Amino acid sequence: MATLSPYKLRIEGMDCAACALKIESAMQRLPGVSDVNVNYMAGTLALRFDQDRTPARTIEDKVKALGYTPIGTMAVEVRVPQRREHQPWWRENKGRLVLGTGGLLLLAFVFARLIPDWERWFYSGAALVSVVPFARRAVSGILSGSPFSIETLMTIAALGALAIGEPEEAAVVIFLFAVGELLETVAAGRARAGIEALIDLVPRTARRLRGAPSEIEEVRVDDLSIGDVVVVRPGDRIPSDGKVAVGSSEVNEAPVTGESMPVLKEVGSAVYAGSVNANGELHVEITRVASDNTIARIIHLVEEAQESKAPMARMIDRFSRWYTPAAMVVAVLVILIPPLVLGGDWMTWIYRGLATLLIACPCALVISTPAAIASGLAAGARHGLLIKGGAALETLGKVQTVAFDKTGTLTRGHPRVTNVMPVVGDESSVLARAAAVERGTSHPLGFAIVEAAKERELTLPVTFGGSIAVPGKAVTARLKDGFVSVGSPRHAAAMTSIESGLDDKIAALETEGKTVVVLLSGKTVEGLIALRDEPRLDAAEGVKRLIDQGIKTVILTGDNGRAANAIAALLGLDARAELLPEAKLAEIGRLRSTGPVAMVGDGINDAPALATASVGIAMGGGTDVALETADAALLHERVTGVADLIALSRTTLRNIWQNIAIALGLKSIFLITTLVGATTLWMAILADTGATVLVTANALRLLNHRSSE
Template sequence: MAASSALKMKIEGMDCAACAIKIENAMKRLPGVSDINVSYSQESMAIMLDEDRTSPRTVEEKIKALGFTPFVANPDAGATRKLPEYSDQAWWKGKKGRLVIFTGLMFAVAWIIAHLIPDWGQAAYSIAALIAIVPFARRAIAGATSGTPFSIETLMSVAAIGALLIGAAEESAVVILLFAVGELLETIAAGRARAGIKALIDLVPRSALRERDGVVEKVAVEELMIDNVVVVRPGDRVPSDGKVIQGFFEVNEAPVTGESVPVAKDVGANVYAGSINTNGELRVAISHVAADNTISRIIHMVEEAQASKAPMARLIDRFSAWYTPAAMVVAALVIVVPPVFFGGDWTTWIYRGLSTLLIACPCALVISTPAAIASGLAAGARRGLLIKGGAALETLGKVKTIAFDKTGTLTRGRPQVTDVIPLVGTENDVLARAAAVERNTSHPLGVAIGEAAIARDLTVPASFGGAKATPGKAVTARLKNGFVSVGSPRYAAEQTSIEENVSDRIAAMEAEGKTVVVLMTGKVIEGLIALRDEPRDDAAPALRRLREMGVATVMLTGDNQRTANAIGSTLGIDIKAELLPDAKLAEIARLKEQGPVAMIGDGINDAPALATASIGVAMGGGTDVALETADAALLRDRVMGVADLIALSKATLGNIWQNIGLALGLKAIFLGTTLFGVTTLWMAILADTGATVLVTANALRLLSHGRRDAK
């Protein structure tokens, strides 16, 4: 027996979760088919297939019988067909568009005949209805024989045929036409929901300017290999992830990260695929091939997330599994009980029973959750908020506490000069001489001092000979006026006596969580420089916004209590300091007892804590680890992104409940009017179609979530 092989298909015409369920049920009945994964959001299916038992052509024909159009990546005929891309095809060119036109023509012809020759009206509408219902009846039969007996097509076909049998031919024809229009509207709405993915795909250019041996040639992006050098002209998009090797210009990363302000890129800086070079000419060494760049990974993540079901969606699926059969039983009771037990008119109650059947169609209910989840995920991706699935998106909105790592999350992750206190000369003199000593150091404090001197545009004195480092204590270099050292207060105390007022200044700054270094020439103290890993600019407002949302915040750090207190008091956040990794995990477990907990870290050294929390969010600026470690990742490396995630999740949860309320509320209203004889058949199908359209339109509102805030 041959081993099973993977078979992937693109399936046009899937507009909601019910469509995916039909295909999934059909595949379950085919021998040799396993590992079925059907995604209506991607219009795709992946299965494992034993071709000795079922051929790919059989799979294809089964899907066609259900009313969908499959495109097979590896058809058994041997010819390879290109998988279709997300397209902007006009509605009248699609299968469902053509069906609406055909059904509309049938109804129009019947209407004209009925008005020109009234005696033939009933027959004309009956013939039009019988012809128009054939495609839907075929799908109903195919669904029933494939494991989905209670499909929407079944309900509609029974109602339309029943209407013909009781002489309501005109209404039967209207029901079929409105049903076809409703399906078309679902297709259009589903296309709008997929527009988020298409927008990401469109970010990456199809070609690139590759430079080899001084010759620039235009090539397809797929041909780029790692370490290839590409030229990015002003206004061009970066073709794939890479590192700048020549040029110093600003790059607009808004299409990728949502960051509205152009980012300066110097030699050695990383750039993302899809970013726009705003001025000058860049040369970039490619670090990721097209299939593995940031945009490709984002697209893959969002598609996988949309394919995964949220807990609410799974609940709705379970509910709808018995809801439809129960609705058919209720419709049967409406038809039978009044005539049998209360002497009602059979024709009247059959009509009302058929209306009940149409009202009970579960489309709006089934699509209520996945449509909102898909829109929420797409809206997040547009703003650099990547969420790995509906479950994560739901959980974020229910979080009670958010635990933050300190270094690199609430703070910038590198020290900065905060205070320069001259004891001899000016601030600029002290900073320039310290930068001269630290000129060639790789120590973070020395680098920060050098950056501060550059920021002030200072002239750094020349040094004679190399600097000498005393590990953990000081760096010493020979300048024009002698040997100058930059060292710790302890080192200074070993070399000379420190005046009391200077010691007090040092102690005061250290109490604020700052690291103090002393500038000395020989044994004379000339100044103090204080450095600290400062909070991010948006940290305080982001934490304030979270508290306004009713979410508690706490900082969990392994740093010393003094430094943690200094940062915590600045930001107004609860503190748990000096935590070893196991203590941090224990603290998260304790917080989880009070409700769902989100952990925010950098996606590398916080991996255990991210995994332990109810939801892990990585702030990684688009790094591989940040995209792969946690349940969500922030491409815009900002704390405010956490608040944006919570707001998006709460908006999505609210949208889901609105959709469920719309779906069930409209059905309840029309059920009541039907039982009292107010609702006609065409109003009943319009109620279901209208509810589906309203639910989808409401879900699509999430696509614009946060745009106003981002401006």
Template sequence: MAAASSLKLQIEGMDCAACALKIETAVARLPGVSDINVSYAGGTLALNVDPDRTSQRTIEEKIRALGYRPAGSAPQARPALPTKRVREPWWQATKARLVFMTGALFAAAFVASFFLPEWDTWLYATAALISVVPFARRAVAGALAGSPFSIETLMAVAALGAVAIGEAEEAAVVIFLFAVGELLETVAAGRARAGIEALIDLVPRTALRRASTGVTETVAVEALAIDDRVVVRPGDRIPSDGVVEEGSSEVNEAPVTGESMPILKEPGAKVYAGSINANGELCVRITHVAADNTIARIIHMVEEAQESKAPTARMIDRFSRWYTPAAMAVAALIMVVPPLAFGGDWMTWIYRGLATLLIACPCALVISTPAAIASGLAAGARQGLLIKGGAALETLGKVITIAFDKTGTLTRGHPKVTDVIALSGSDDDVLARAAAVERNVSHPLGVAIVEAAKERALELPATFGGGIAVPGKAVTARLKSGFASVGSPRHAAEGTEIPADVRDRVLALESEGKTVVVLMAGKKIEGLIALRDEPRDDAAEGVRRLKARGVNILMLSGDNQRTASAIAAGLGLEARGELLPDAKLAEIGRLKQAGPIAMVGDGINDAPALAAASVGIAMGGGTDVALETADAALLRDRVEGVADLIALSQATLGNIWQNIALALALKAVFLATTLFGVTTLWMAILADTGATVLVTANALRLLAYQPPK
């Protein structure tokens, strides 16, 4: 027996959630098939299949029997570069041909009835019976494949029943309107898919590759390898992820990350595929091949997310399995109970029962959730908010607590000079001398001191020989004026007596969560420098926006409690410090007992906590870990992105419940009017079609969603 292999098929004509459910039910009955994922939003069927038990051809024949067309297959592995489907114009689609055919038959019967009025019933009956054949075949195929109560079944039974009781004209109209409704679903589904496929246009198909000789040549993007150098001219799109090696320019990353302002890129800066180079020529070293760049990952992740079902969608799928047969039973009771129990007219109540069948079509209800989820995922991807599935998108809107890691999440991830206190000379003198001592050292504190001196454009004193570092204590270098050292207050206290007022200053700075270093010349203290990993520029605003939505926020950190509390106090949130990874994991578990919790981290050292939370959110500008480990990732690497995620999720949940309420309300209204004899058959099918179109249109509004500021 061969091992099960992965298969992914593109399905043409699968334009609603009910269609996807029918295909899933049929394929699940085939031997050797497992792990089925059907996405109406993506128009795909993914599964595992044992080829010795069921061949790909058998699967495709089963799909064709249901009235859909397998348009191509691909392995589950990611393609070399995402490509668009070749789509035929809507008026050439199978469903458009059905509209034209049913419309032409009805029009022919209508015209002929003027010349042969005595034959009008037979003319309309003939038109209706011919028109219903394609739908009846799909209904029979669905019944044989395990879906006896499909939408086609309801429509075919209603149409044939109308012909049987002499309402052939209405039967022909019903079939035509049903075909129109299916075509409208196709057009709407195409618009939703275009929202994601538009990302594919962001990546150029060619690049200017620079050879080792300096000569450039135009090559296909797929031909680029890691460590290739490419030239990106002003106005060009960056062909793949990489690092700038030469040149400087502003780069518009809005198409990828949603960042509205161009960002200055200089040597060493990361750039993303699809970003637009603005005003200078760049030489970029490629770090990801075309199949693995940020755009390809975004598209792949959103496609996978659309294939996964949200909890509400699964609930509605279960609901629809008994809803449709229950609706048929109710329609049957409407047909027989009034005539038998109350002496009602048989034809009148059969007619009303048939109208009830049409009103009961669950298409609008079934599509209410997946349409909104697909639009929400696409809207998020356009803004650099990557969400790995409908379940994560739903859960985000329900979280009651958000836990942030500190370093690299709420803070910049590297120390910055906050205070310079001169005890001898000026502040600039102290900073310049300290930077001179530290300039050849790679310790983060030393790098921060040198960076601060550069920002002030200070001229550094010359040193004689390299600095000598004693780990955990000090760095010493020889300046023109003699030996100078930059070290910890404890090290300084070992070499000299620290005055009481200086000790007080050190303690005051440390109480603010800052690290203090002492500049000494010989045994004389010349100044103090305080450093701290400062909050991100948008951290306070991001926290404020989350609090405004009623979310509880706290910070979980491995730093000492004093440092964690100082940072948290400035942002207006609670802090829990000195948490080792296992303690942080236990804290997430404790908080989770009170309700859904989201954990926000850098996607590397916080992986256990991200996995344990209800939703894990990774910061990190599209790094491999950020895209692979968490349930959601923020390409813009901003704290406000968490608030944007929550806002998008809540907007999507609101859209879902609007759709459900709209679908059920319309059905309730038309059911009542049907029982009182107001609704005709063509009005009933128009009501169902209209509800489906309204629900889909409402869901598509999310494609233009912008988070509130």
């Protein structure tokens, strides 16, 4: 079996879904070519091919024959985002075509005024010359498996107009069609700008350290390697993903994650390419090269998402394959039936049949869904809402239940001190003595106690020797006044008697889902410290917004019922706790029986549940798992992002239906006016062009969609 080589080509002039379908059909007919994938939003063609059966040159020639311009092959294995080279519209092929057809039309008009007897011949010549590029593309499309292309309809209509003695209208139709194609190019460029804006977030150069701290060289970001250390001054953008090696500063991550507030970064903190350093110089050790940093991965995933079609887009594609030939049949019937059956004038009804052909052009209908989907995906990416495909974007708007994992999703993922109850001394002394015992510990509870003492800027007592930990019981250390331990209430009860009032306080705290530890000095209870994995700051708002949208919310967790119920009560949703992985999957299956379900998790231990749900949403600020596991990812790690995703999906679905209504509504109106003789050929093509422009402009409104901050 021959080895198939991957091949990727960037194409200019491919600006709508109909263009992509035409190229896809042509490629599929070439011998030895498979896995054809055309992305009109990115302007790329990707495939695998047998170079012995179909050389790369043949592929490029076929693209040219269809009327598009190959502008360079792309390395398949490299994912460094590249901005397209933009030229003024009059230098691009479609711009030159507008100028050419417009110039010929103007010349015909001038000469017709100078020599009126030759008017018909001047307009006929202009039309015949102008139609040649479109006729060549129509023939190439027919030979490549796309017989019912827009070029075919337009060429037939233009030549038909010439045949019945309407050369002026033929020339105007061709010119207006060229203008419509140019407008599609401009609109597609605006949609692409939504993604290319992400490319501009990453600086082109970086200041890399060489040996001594004072030696700095300016290098291209593409030349940075893992382990390099770069200097990021206040106001500079971070050139690639890394971790802070020296310094501390607030960093604005809004361009990457959508997080509106600057985030403090200290030694060891992770930073992302494209985020902006605010106020202090940082030395950043590079952990990802340019082709694999957060921005590059986001752009790559959004482009992949644009390649995958939503169910509604596939339905429109299937409909359009039948719609165009059916419209041609209708046009033929319009021409034949009135003269043959009703005795109508042949020239009148041929003219109306040609107008029907132009009205039947499917561009506006075909572009209605993919334009909206592409704009919705781009809008989400710009606000830290990464959606991996049109199918996921469409499904989100139909979700009836959102199931949350608890730890790390609705909560911060690590415990925090919530209560300090002194029995001896005050809160500060109890917390300081407990932190002294726990100093150096790796246990999450001990770490939280030490962090709480740091936040209060407490001075910790001196310990003599190291701490001794007995797993599940206590940590003990020697302070100046003797041995002190921090342990579980059960351990404390075994060591000394605990007053009933204190027992009641412990029980009350545990009922709230908190873990209680007892500070014990010898046999004296000095105080209680309660800890809990607290909800994220926006968790309550995020859940409320979902409920306001009419969506049922529930916690599915393997944690104990007491902790799950306490968090659920705080946030106002149901909880199903102590679920083993199999039970969690079964619960999602049960929920799916009543409608689409979204599962929100941290993207690591929730992977099976994310995959089983109708749509999986991962919480994670640019992590591999968040970007690769689920159908969507919340890069800013805000619970409100779930409601933002659903709102964006619903807005996109409304936009799609608006586009379909515009496309079919205008065609219906002009079909009626054509049949009664009120529509000219140039009005018919203007109606189609206008519908395409309106649909595209409506889809581009999604780029201005705003998520909650």
